[in-house]
Amino acid sequence: MSAHEIPVPIKQQYFTPGVKVVFAVFLAGAVGVAYRFLYGLGAVTNLDNGYGWGIWIAIDVSCGVALAAGGFTTAAIAEIFHKEKYHVITRPALLTAMLGYTFVGFGVMIDIGRWYNIWHPMLPDMWQGNSALFEVGICVMTYVTVLYFEFFPIVIERFKSRVNLPAIIAVLNKPIDGILHIADKVLRKIGWVFIIAGVVLSFAHQSSLGTLMVLVPTKMHPLWYTHLSPLLFLISAIAVGFPMVVFESILASRSFKLKPEVPILASLARYTPFLLGLYLALKIGDLTIREVWPYVFEFSTESWLFMAELVLGVIVPMIILSIRKYRRTVGGLFTGATLVIGGVVLNRIDVFLVAYKPLYQTKAYFPSIWEILVTAGCISALILLYRAFVMIFPVISQPEDEVAGRMDDTSVKANFSKAR
Amino acid sequence: MSLGRRDFLGLAAASSVTLLAGKSLANEQQLPKECKDACAVLVDTAVCIGCRKCEWACNRQHNLSNQDMAAFDDKTIFKIQRRPDDKAYTVVNEFRDPSNPEKPYYTKVQCMHCLDPACVSACIVGALEKLPNGPVVYDAWKCIGCRYCIVACPFQIPAYEYDNALTPQVRKCTFCTERNLAEGNVPACVEACPNEALTFGTRDDLIGLAHARIKAYPDRYVDHVYGEHEVGGTSWMYLAPADFKNTELPELPPDRIPPNTENIQHAVFKWFVPPLALYGLLGLIMASKPDKENEQEAEK
Known part of the structure; x- marks a missing residue:
């Protein structure tokens, strides 16, 4: 149980055959990124004057933001609603959110033509309050900073009283340690400011991301064009938060050969059917009010994708995760969580790419091999960094008695008990 | 452009009946060349002869591909429907009315300079701006290159310099703001038009003119001033001999988009x-x- 588990850095070999494959994909993506910066968007993407946005916006940015929702949802339940047992999963979720949003920023930088101007939305004389994208931009920039502040205590925990720089810069050991001690004291006092800010900022930009395509009434397929879009984006982001935590936690325990935290994850997954139900109700109400049901059953590509979103991504996982028997098995949890994630990813791709119909293009947009490689490379880099972080920092919790024997420094343990 | 040249070019196309119609129509109402606010252009596609002089003038004005005038005489280009892009802010396309297929007519397309532009509302940094006197203008220095304007535009106008790796810009018709419209200048394309298919003036005056033409020649025009109401109104407006569905101009609701x-x-x-x-x-x-x-x- 959670009371006996403490987060510790995982001591295992970094490179396994699987990690090497991920690393190879990362390298291919890095070549794509270099190619893009040297030769421009035209050389690497299939974008044109009709399709201004491709998978770098639909997947890297839009799905990236949605799937990082585990960070604010677990922070809310564990820290704001004080459901203490979920503390064991807040750190992995926070790490995913921090890395996820960092890569969202990076993804934006790769996609925008004048990447060196990425900071322009921060300049007050360029503020553009009418633009939903401005809102997204400002909130994401602020939130990524908040996430760094939220993660910093974990860095402090790892290095406090243990700063040990090599050779000449060793003289800095004392001052840095002093700074860490002060930062520790301050962050303990004001940490709540960042935790609540993280939730509010997430509400704001998750919904504004759904507002973006509301500006395109004449070029959107009626199945996805709705003024309810911001609310649907927000609810689906909240709904995918816990499944994302479940998904990662199971994958991480598989990868590190740890026992999955089934009771905690099952407990967390109890909330998912309610959130999916709310989403489904909103979606059904929206289709009914806008009188677009005929489009659902016209059996076109769009209608199939729309049905897949709702049936496979919402209804099926809602059923799986409602049933206790399935919810309390690794297989049931993993299937349910994966379906929810797949549904949200499909929804974002549908809204940004499938539903969007330029006026004069004769051929539908399909990403180039380089676009796909860069996206795959970004995801790989995220996995590699995640793995590195959980090996360096106390993120993943393990049973105390198992850890005790392996721990190289008891101060980690001591610090943690103090923090709690 | 001098009157002599205009007359010469006009005579060169004198076989066209539409020319004479255009001349007489333009005389119905003397519009002020100078317009300090709400500038607009009326495109009379029934008068346009498809000479592509407007394309040439635009190309020269903005130093685009710098082709000489002869390059724009090529009429075979009408076989394909072209779109404005980063190297051509305006293009002329040929269309035929299915009920009168022998007689082609021509539509010049460029940025419509909407009264409430979606691109301006979309822009994350305010790099796009609707000026009080009409033009929607772009400031490359502010632009981050997010291309939300391209996604947002209901006319699919903003074009991106995808092949520029370091300093790509959003390119589109500037309404020749740089020619200083307030001082009595007109856009390069309007100046170049030999047939007065393009009329520059205040928006209110042009709407009046457009409806007067429809009223005076009901069999020559379809009763629809495109751009008067579309997406809340645009600064460029069109008259056409047949339903606008025949052209590339999209059917749009009268509601403003932003x-x-x-x-x-x-x-x-x-x-x-x-x-x-x-x-x-x-x-x-x-x-x-x-x-x-x-x-x-x-x-x-």
Whole structure:
């Protein structure tokens, strides 16, 4: 149980055959990124004057933001609603959110033509309050900073009283340690400011991301064009938060050969059917009010994708995760969580790419091999960094008695008990 | 452009009946060349002869591909329907009315300079701006290259310099703002038009002129001034001999586009009350006593 588990850095070999494959994909993506910066968007993407946005916006940015929702949802339940047992999963979720949003920023930088101007939305004389994208931009920039502040205590925990720089810069050991001690004291006092800010900022930009395509009434397929879009984006982001935590936690325990935290994850997954139900109700109400049901059953590509979103991504996982028997098995949890994630990813791709119909293009947009490689490379880099972080920092919790024997420094343990 | 040249070019095309019609129509109402606010252009596709002089003038004005005038005489280009892009801010396309297929007519397309432009509302940094006197202009220095304007435009006009790796710009018709319209200049394309298919003036005057032409020659025009109401009105407007469905100009509702998102944005962030209220609420919940019962609740 959670009371006996403490987060510790995982001591295992970094490179396994699987990690090497991920690393190879990362390298291919890095070549794509270099190619893009040297030769421009035209050389690497299939974008044109009709399709201004491709998978770098639909997947890297839009799905990236949605799937990082585990960070604010677990922070809310564990820290704001004080459901203490979920503390064991807040750190992995926070790490995913921090890395996820960092890569969202990076993804934006790769996609925008004048990447060196990425900071322009921060300049007050360029503020553009009418633009939903401005809102997204400002909130994401602020939130990524908040996430760094939220993660910093974990860095402090790892290095406090243990700063040990090599050779000449060793003289800095004392001052840095002093700074860490002060930062520790301050962050303990004001940490709540960042935790609540993280939730509010997430509400704001998750919904504004759904507002973006509301500006395109004449070029959107009626199945996805709705003024309810911001609310649907927000609810689906909240709904995918816990499944994302479940998904990662199971994958991480598989990868590190740890026992999955089934009771905690099952407990967390109890909330998912309610959130999916709310989403489904909103979606059904929206289709009914806008009188677009005929489009659902016209059996076109769009209608199939729309049905897949709702049936496979919402209804099926809602059923799986409602049933206790399935919810309390690794297989049931993993299937349910994966379906929810797949549904949200499909929804974002549908809204940004499938539903969007330029006026004069004769051929539908399909990403180039380089676009796909860069996206795959970004995801790989995220996995590699995640793995590195959980090996360096106390993120993943393990049973105390198992850890005790392996721990190289008891101060980690001591610090943690103090923090709690 | 001197009158002599205009007359010469006009005579060169004198076989066209539309020319004479154009001349007489333009004389119906003397429009002021100078217009300090709400500049507009009326494109009379029934008068246009498809000479592509406007393309040439635009190309020269903006130093685009710098082709000479002869390059724009090629009429075979009408076989394909072209779109404006980063190297041509305006293009002329040929269309035929299915009920009168022998007689082609021509439509010049460029940025419509909407009265309430979606691109301006979309722009994350305010790099696109609707000037009070009509033009929608772009400031490359502010632009981050997000291309939301390209996604947002209901006419699919902004074009991107995808092949420029370092300093790509959004390119589109500037309404020749750089020619200083307020000082009595007209856009390069309007100046170059030998047939007065393009009329420059204040928007109100041009709407009046357009309806007067429709009234005077009901069999020559379809009763629709394209751009008078589309997406809340545009600064470039069109007259046509047949239904606009025959052309590439999209069928659009009369509603302005930006309120779709601006109303949502401004409601959610009104005085920052909703986010601050959420912050306060969450703060209260967090400050209230930890819920110890939950500790026992986990599924075993």
